[in-house]
Amino acid sequence: MYLFFTLFVLTIAAGTALYLTRIRWAPALQSFLSTTSLPGGAYLYSALPSSFQGDMEAGLSSSTFDLSGNVADGSDTRAGLDDTAKREILRIMQRRRLKFDEARRVYMEERFAANGIGADGRPRDPKFVSFS
Template identity: 65%
Template sequence: MTYLIYSVTLFVLITGTILYLTRSRWEHLLPDLSNGPGSFLYSRLPSSFAADMEAGLSSSTFDLSGNVEGGDGRAGLDDAAKGEILKIMKKRRMRFDEARRVYMEQRFSANGIGADGRPKDPKFVSFS
């Protein structure tokens, strides 16, 4: 039994070493996991309104061009929401407005609010 374990361990070490030393020959055959140049599984969030617009976080109903033209020096949109919306856009292949709607519905649901905007609390009373 120990002979088998030592043989498998030696085989894995030799194979791993050979693969590591020859990676320049076969690395191009692997799928690209990067989101951009130099990044692998991490992509930096935009840090200004202009960068938010370039990342696709703007539309005709959520226009950031006024902020950019006005020279707004703030850091842009909320980082947590921005990250979640970008994730939804990539994962579900949605446009910004649809991803923003899905994000808000998820936030509403997490806080006990229905999709129509009314609280789900059974004690809630509204007068129309």
């Protein structure tokens, strides 16, 4: 009984100490995890591609969203797709196990919903008047 109580108190004390000092050790742990090749380490952190060629290699291209025209001759020096959108689309692809086109559709629907636009493309504002 005393052993259980002692382990419980030590666990609570250690957890509290780690929580209160997380500002000091969390960045070091994050940099350690990003540089070490632990099993599943690529899942914890992966650098976003920074060019259209990298976007294609990461799976951010399809027949309906073709990036091959941008890299065909190799003279396109633009940075590639938007980093925020890439990160979100890759997250959707990994978590929901979707192909690029479906993940891009889900991402756009989420952005539309966040901005008050319905799935049909019309604003969800009840005061909206359309003359069509």
